Amino acid sequence: MNLRELSERLNLSQTTVSRALNGYPEVNEQTRARxxxxxxxxxxxxxxxxxxxxxxxAMAIGHIIPFSNQNEMVNVVFADFIAGAGEVYAGHGYSMxxxxxxxxDELSAYRGVAEKGAVDGIIVHSPARDDPRIAVLxxxxxxxxxxxxxxxVKTPYAWxxxxxxxxxxxxxxxxxxxxxxxxxxINGEERLDFAQRRRxxxxxALAAAGLAPDPALMHSAEMSEPxxxxxxHRMLDLPQPPxxxxxxxxxxxxxxxxxxxxxxLRMGRDVSVLCFDDELSYLPNGxxxxxxxxxxxxxxxxxxxxxxxxxxxxAEPDQPLPTELWEADLVIGASTGPCPQRDL
Amino acid sequence: MNLRELSERLNLSQTTVSRALNGYPEVNEQTRARxxxxxxxxxxxxxxxxxxxxxxxAMAIGHIIPFSNQNEMVNVVFADFIAGAGEVYAGHGYSMxxxxxxxxDELSAYRGVAEKGAVDGIIVHSPARDDPRIAVLxxxxxxxxxxxxxxxVKTPYAWxxxxxxxxxxxxxxxxxxxxxxxxxxINGEERLDFAQRRRxxxxxALAAAGLAPDPALMHSAEMSEPxxxxxxHRMLDLPQPPxxxxxxxxxxxxxxxxxxxxxxLRMGRDVSVLCFDDELSYLPNGxxxxxxxxxxxxxxxxxxxxxxxxxxxxAEPDQPLPTELWEADLVIGASTGPCPQRDL
DNA sequence: TCCGCCATTCAAAGCGCTTTGAAGTGATTC
DNA sequence: GAATCACTTCAAAGCGCTTTGAATGGCGGA
Numbered sequence: 001m002n003l004r005e006l007s008e009r010l011n012l013s014q015t016t017v018s019r020a021l022n023g024y025p026e027v028n029e030q031t032r033a034r035x036x037x038x039x040x041x042x043x044x045x046x047x048x049x050x051x052x053x054x055x056x057x058a059m060a061i062g063h064i065i066p067f068s069n070q071n072e073m074v075n076v077v078f079a080d081f082i083a084g085a086g087e088v089y090a091g092h093g094y095s096m097x098x099x100x101x102x103x104x105d106e107l108s109a110y111r112g113v114a115e116k117g118a119v120d121g122i123i124v125h126s127p128a129r130d131d132p133r134i135a136v137l138x139x140x141x142x143x144x145x146x147x148x149x150x151x152x153v154k155t156p157y158a159w160x161x162x163x164x165x166x167x168x169x170x171x172x173x174x175x176x177x178x179x180x181x182x183x184x185x186i187n188g189e190e191r192l193d194f195a196q197r198r199r200x201x202x203x204x205a206l207a208a209a210g211l212a213p214d215p216a217l218m219h220s221a222e223m224s225e226p227x228x229x230x231x232x233h234r235m236l237d238l239p240q241p242p243x244x245x246x247x248x249x250x251x252x253x254x255x256x257x258x259x260x261x262x263x264x265l266r267m268g269r270d271v272s273v274l275c276f277d278d279e280l281s282y283l284p285n286g287x288x289x290x291x292x293x294x295x296x297x298x299x300x301x302x303x304x305x306x307x308x309x310x311x312x313x314x315a316e317p318d319q320p321l322p323t324e325l326w327e328a329d330l331v332i333g334a335s336t337g338p339c340p341q342r343d344l
Numbered sequence: 345m346n347l348r349e350l351s352e353r354l355n356l357s358q359t360t361v362s363r364a365l366n367g368y369p370e371v372n373e374q375t376r377a378r379x380x381x382x383x384x385x386x387x388x389x390x391x392x393x394x395x396x397x398x399x400x401x402a403m404a405i406g407h408i409i410p411f412s413n414q415n416e417m418v419n420v421v422f423a424d425f426i427a428g429a430g431e432v433y434a435g436h437g438y439s440m441x442x443x444x445x446x447x448x449d450e451l452s453a454y455r456g457v458a459e460k461g462a463v464d465g466i467i468v469h470s471p472a473r474d475d476p477r478i479a480v481l482x483x484x485x486x487x488x489x490x491x492x493x494x495x496x497v498k499t500p501y502a503w504x505x506x507x508x509x510x511x512x513x514x515x516x517x518x519x520x521x522x523x524x525x526x527x528x529x530i531n532g533e534e535r536l537d538f539a540q541r542r543r544x545x546x547x548x549a550l551a552a553a554g555l556a557p558d559p560a561l562m563h564s565a566e567m568s569e570p571x572x573x574x575x576x577h578r579m580l581d582l583p584q585p586p587x588x589x590x591x592x593x594x595x596x597x598x599x600x601x602x603x604x605x606x607x608x609l610r611m612g613r614d615v616s617v618l619c620f621d622d623e624l625s626y627l628p629n630g631x632x633x634x635x636x637x638x639x640x641x642x643x644x645x646x647x648x649x650x651x652x653x654x655x656x657x658x659a660e661p662d663q664p665l666p667t668e669l670w671e672a673d674l675v676i677g678a679s680t681g682p683c684p685q686r687d688l
Numbered sequence: 689t690c691c692g693c694c695a696t697t698c699a700a701a702g703c704g705c706t707t708t709g710a711a712g713t714g715a716t717t718c
Numbered sequence: 719g720a721a722t723c724a725c726t727t728c729a730a731a732g733c734g735c736t737t738t739g740a741a742t743g744g745c746g747g748a
Contacts, residue, residue: 048462050734052393076626079423086444100430118392282420394704
């Protein structure tokens with residue numbers, strides 16, 4: 001059942017039927033009711049493909065998720081971000097088009113997704129420091145918004161980011177306040193922008209306390225549980241082990257905790273742990289008395305907001321490009337405590 | 345730059361240009377080269393919307409992820425499944441359209457996604473025992489495939505599932521072989537089909553060993569870390585606590601482990617834990633000496649296979665509906681050991 | 689009675705591509 | 719020299735919708 005058939009059945013023109021169904025005012029209310037009834041009766045649904053061709057809008061947002069070959073890990077936060085964005089899209093009649101893209105086909109993939117007309121806008125995930133995607137997208141002349149930032153790109157672009165530097169500086173400062181002096185950092189891959197910024201925050205906090213960084217206390221790798229586990233072990237094996245660890249994600253922190261406990265130590269007493277908590281729905285850190293002391297910022301909320309900002313950009317392309325910087329909250333949990341007076 | 349413009353520039357008809365670009369044989373190789381060069385030069389990309397209208401195929405697969413209001417948790421396995429499916433789609437020129445759907449708008453959402461022509465096929469996630477979606481989709485007359493099964497639906501439909509009953513029966517049997525007699529089950533929500541089947545497997549193994557199930561040792565809730573944690577505590581608080589626990593997912597098992605350690609017990613010695621491991625990329629259980637003894641089946645591989653099966657169905661609609669049942673592997677890890685001879 | 693106006697409705701022109709059926713070339717065959 | 723054929727190319731008809739610009743008819747005011 002298509003528009004032509006329906007309009008023939010009703011003895012009306014396609015124009016009138018289309019307008020009746022789309023709520024245009026220049027249709028007699030009686031006619032509109034008749035059309036609506038027939039549409040329901042014959043179970044008519046307009047063909048999306050034809051509609052998008054005619055209107056010129058795809059009513060879809062593209063999300064491009066990069067994943068490399070060496071490291072097939074799908075970003076842990078991705079599901080929650082998508083959930084947040086998806087909620088908003090649904091409320092606005094947009095659909096969401098996902099593309100998982102291997103690093104090496106990045107460029108072609110952008111063409112694939114942004115290929116003329118498949119989507120009205122794009123959200124860029126997991127940007128690297130000098131992410132080439134920004135230039136490509138700017139060139140493609142399609143609205144896009146970056147979840148995160150791209151330090152090395154100086155041309156303006158739309159983004160929403162957590163203040164990672166400040167967050168980790170605050171967190172590290174909290175550990176310093178507790179008296180810790182040897183503090184390790186277990187970070188994500190530092191080619192990614194957020195990880196680089198978190199590292200900056202860590203270094204800034206140490207510097208502010210007059211401490212020199214120790215390369216042996218800085219680790220960077222993909223953010224999985226076993227990585228956190230092995231990195232923590234390695235640091236705790238040092239002649240001068242850290243008394244506190246900063247983990248760049250809750251998943252890493254889980255591995256850190258396992259390592260601590262395997263050594264017969266207690267987290268929060270013998271070793272303090274602070275992590276960044278994206279408030280993932282399936283890995284909640286607790287509300288009243290969180291398991292981990294953390295810098296907290298909901299990635300799901302970020303997804304929602306990114307969706308809103310991008311749709312706003314699409315609706316009003318002449319507005320300045322939106323940028324938003326969110327501050328993370330420090331929440332005190334059970335994983336931190338005063339520095340043990342080990343050598344006194 | 346569209347096809348018409350390009351063909352005018354080349355002094356060729358749209359037909360020839362279209363055929364040249366799409367690899368049809370009836371085009372002079374010299375002409376084809378000329379067309380290809382011009383297309384590259386003018387950066388021509390065919391408009392996807394127009395193409396799908398003309399061909400009648402959307403070249404997109406829809407994924408519908410349900411989430412309820414009480415429980416906003418996005419299925420943990422979802423990201424990995426999507427990653428697997430996405431890889432396969434990319435290789436076949438398909439794109440992936442996601443819809444996050446609140447339980448209450450389920451029906452309308454199906455119309456939204458399957459709305460005439462938006463997608464060529466649909467993958468159904470997290471089916472419940474008597475999932476109403478199957479009937480709706482069958483009615484919509486669009487190819488679809490269920491990841492999991494729907495026990496109460498008797499009409500044929502395409503599916504791919506892990507043999508959950510058998511997997512958990514095997515796992516529980518393993519614990520029984522180790523001498524455990526009080527074994528707890530920490531399951532997912534049992535309105536979901538897979539959880540129901542896992543429960544069946546647990547009960548079957550107990551029955552085979554001549555043991556009666558104890559309701560106090562059976563827990564069912566959403567699969568998050570804190571739920572595993574609280575459920576384990578509750579069971580270990582019983583006058584006759586279990587000596588072994590079966591957890592329906594690795595995330596639950598993480599909470600279980602935390603509870604065990606909080607009580608000063610050691611997992612694998614004092615309390616054995618067996619879980620179902622979906623081989624999530626960011627929560628690997630280890631390969632040589634896994635942290636947890638587990639029934640293992642890769643959800644990413646399932647995603648890949650589901651995508652293949654669905655695309656096969658779309659390509660050859662007259663073939664019988666595919667169904668596939670996968671067996672999970674028992675992998676022995678550090679979390680299980682012989683039943684402690686507590687009261688002897 | 690005529691005119692202009694408002695409320696409806698319509699025919700037709702796209703949107704940009706694919707695909708059908710026909711036609712224009714030489715070259716080859718009888 | 720006419721007929722056949724393979725190889726290329728083309729004009730035009732969709733695909734199913736939206737939207738423009740025009741037409742229709744009923745009505746009150748002049």
